Amino acid sequence: MHGPQNPTPVDHATDTYDTIDWLVKNVPEPNGRVGIIGISYDGFLPLMALVNPHPALKVAVPMNPMVDGWMGDDWFHHGAFRQTMLPYILGQQATRKGEVKWASGYRDQYEEYLAAGSAGELGRRHGMEQLGFFRKLLAHPAYDAFWRDQAVDKLLAARPLTVPVMIVHSLWDQEDIYGAPAVYEALEPKDTANDRVFLVMGPWNHGQAIGNGSSLGALEFGTDTSAHFRRELLRPFLDQYLVEGTPKAHVAPVTAFETGTNRWRELSSWPSGCATGCKVKPTPLYLRPNSSAGFAAPAAGGAVFDEYVSDPARPVPYRARPIVEDSSAAGASMTDPWKSWLVRDQREAASRPDVLVYVSDVLTAPVKISGRPLAHLVASTSGSDSDWVVKLIDVFPDEVAAQPEMGGYQLMVSADIFRGRYHESFEKPRPLPAGKPVTYRFGLPTTNHVFLPGHRIMVQVQSSWFPLYDRNPQTYVESIFDAKPGDFRKAVQRVYHAPGQASFVELPLVTPKEVREEGR
Incomplete structure (x- = not known):
């Protein structure tokens, strides 16, 4: 935006x-009413239209918008760099026409990125030091003014709202x-x-709201959720503001698909567990000794910690190998593993010795969460820097009669990564104290999910998610983009x-009585 990062009078707004x-x-036969709609970068543009709205703008629909590239959208998540975006940047x-393609010579992206070492070296091997945005990434690894000044939620929070807006979110948006x-x-x-502000959340990946929403990966929803959104929500909402004489659309302030039970909910606000009378109570799900998880806090006398060795030479894959596609490729089919990786079975990760697993007893009643879980991790490393990945998982029963292939499935409901050097400040990183427990507290993505009776709740903790995120060398360096081979060292994680x-993991829990009533 026009300001410290852009002294010119011209910007997206x-x-x-x-x-x-x-x-x-100039368009023939205008009626003087304009709506703006788009997905991803094109979802960012309807937000730009709200900065200084044109008088003719009557409605905006940002879908899966890119809002804050450092906190949790395209480029970083809590400081960990999403290096598989480098082919997209290239x-x-x-060139203006996009003729330059990423050429690797590797079948498996995991091997290619591991061989390069750091993300900075990977980009340089492809000549990306010639590109302005790549140079800006290298210059701004922390959450400084460069990122804060372009965070769209902060920009809009400081401005009045005059145009009705429908914000569309995908619960498993991989981008x-x-x-x-x-x-x-x-x-x-x-x-x-x-x-004026409406929120729709569907069981989709990035942009799936305009495709077929009957399924995502192994998940089947029983109906085309995307068609329902377009027909019952989007079209009436746009008609109300753009077509003269159209009656008011019957669209709730919040329309959220509830995964687990697979049904739409009409809500008056968010987060909210049900239409009326529900309250969401932040409730800790504790990680306990003997790989258990539960709502009762750990008692004295048990093991104080669990530990594993994190080896940068053998990082945990973010999905099953080989990883063969360009994860940022546009127009890929719905069978592209990139589009569904957030709902892929997590059993392979659970079997690794460098992934800690905590699982609850079998549920006898539904457990409903609506909102954003928060990771509260007390952990130490023998190194001086570390990444922490926390995954909240729905474990299916060993036998699922209607869909046998889902027996024992470990479905990620919400998960994210945090770069340890930012535990005190996102702008000013600090080395971690070797061997001393540090408390990390960070948000996981928004969810609206019911863990059904017969299921179990699992939490997995690990220190890499590769090659989606660049490896933490586990030795503190000024910039991980410039980490050298000798900086990457094993660390004991506790x-x-x-x-x-x-x-x-602090769950946005809907109280048990209300869950039972809603889950009948």
Whole structure:
């Protein structure tokens, strides 16, 4: 935006205003009403239209928008760099027509990225030091003004809201899972009459709302959820504001698909467990000795911690190998593993010695969560830096009659990564104290899920998610982009679960009575 990072008078907001102005003056047969809609980067543009809205703009629909590239969208998640975006950056910036393709010579992306070492070296091997955005990434690994000044939720929070907006979020968005809920949190307080800000959350991947929404990976929803969204929500909402004489659309302030039970919920606010009378109570799910998880805090006298060795030479894959596709490829089919990796079975990770697993008893009643889980991890490393990945998982019964292949399936409901050097400040990284417990607290992606009776709740903890995220050398260096081979060292990782040092995932839990009533 125009300001410290851009001294010119031209930015995305002025371009959007000028585009709308041109359209209403030059498109034949205009009715003077304009709507703007788009997905991903094109979902970012409807947000730019809200910065200084053109008088003709009557409605905006940002879908899976890119909002904050450092906190949890395309480029970083809590400081960990999403290095599989490098081929996308190369294709976007090397030439205007995008003729330059990523050439690797490797069948498995895991091997290619491991051989390069750091993400900085990987980019340099492809000549990316010639590209302006790559150089900016190297110059801004921390959450400094470069990132803060372009965080769209912060920009919109500081401006009035005059245009109705429908924010569309995918619960398993593999690219921009942070943006839509963050924008909703920024805009909803401005909607005092509860008639300008609308939120829709579907069981989709990135952009699936305009495709077929009957399934995602192994998950079957029993109906085309995307068609329902377009027919019952999106079209009436747009018609209300753009077609003269159209009656008011019957769209709830929040329409959220509830995974697990596989049904839509119409809600008055978010987070909310049900239409009326529900409250969401932050409730710790504790990581306990003997690989157990539960709502009772760990008692004194048990093991104080669990430990594993994190070896940068053998990082944990983010999905099953070989990883063969360009994860940022546009137009890939729904069978592309990149589009469904967030719902892939996690049993392979659970079998590794460098992944800690905590699992609850078999549930006898439904457990419903609505909102954003928070990881509260008390952990130490023998190194001076570390990454921490926390995954909240729904473990299916060993036998699922209607869909046998789902027997024992470990479904990620919500998961994210945190780069340890930022535990005190996102802007000013610090080395970690070797061998001393540190408390890490970070948000996981928004969810609306019911763990059904017969299922179990699992939490997995690990220190790499490769090659999606660049490896932490586990030795503190000024910039991980410039880490040298000798910086990458094994580390002993400990996760604590003792009184006074309890690790847990804080669940946005709907109270048991309400869960039972809603889950009948």
